[in-house]
Amino acid sequence: MFRVQGQFELANSVLNAMAPGIQHFHLVEQVFEVPLWIIKVRQPASFGEEQPRWTRFLATRAADACGIATSMQWERSRVHVLLPGYMTTHGMPVLARCAALWECSAADDVGRITWLFETDLGPFVDPQDEVPLNKAEKSTLRWKDLDSCSAEGHATI
Known part of the structure; x- marks a missing residue:
């Protein structure tokens, strides 16, 4: 928020x-102390533009980040997430590159939806959904970074 x-x-x-x-x-x-999503999207080049332009959006929920990243009007999208200190091993906020966003169901409550995101720092679930990582069962891959296999490491935004 x-x-x-x-x-x-x-x-x-x-x-x-x-x-x-x-x-x-x-x-x-x-x-709130929640992950901050940075979604970078490339719009198709307009007439007269030499290169397409990148636009950045911010969101505080994985579902919203996925909605922005998968909009059909973009040529390409990249997603990063600023993880709050309580989600990292050393207690400080860390920027991670997102490789995939999964819609999941809770193992103990199949009707309950949560979001799992795979990053270069490992997998996490959206803490706002209050489902532990070990209880999130992947159901649908909603977004995948096409460059996640490249050797870019921690990308700058």
Whole structure:
């Protein structure tokens, strides 16, 4: 979840013309200690553009990150996740590159949906779903990084 204040809204942004009704802010606060998803998407090159342009989105839930990454309007998508300290081995936030997003069901409650994400730091489940990793049963691969097999290591965003 994000908190915004009106004084930080971009009132005359070029983005307002592209997406009327959507507010844009240059400063937001992340309210809860949850993973912060950074989704980088490449739009197809427009007429007159030499190279396609990359756009970044932020989300606080794996399901939302997957929804953004899999939108049909993108040529390509890359997903990173800033893991909060309680999810890492050394207690500090760490940026991980996401290789895959899985929709899962809870082993003890088949109707309960959770999200498992595989990263270069190992697999994790979305902590907001409150299902332990060992109880998440993969059901559907929803997104896979096409570059995850490359030797890029920790990518910059």
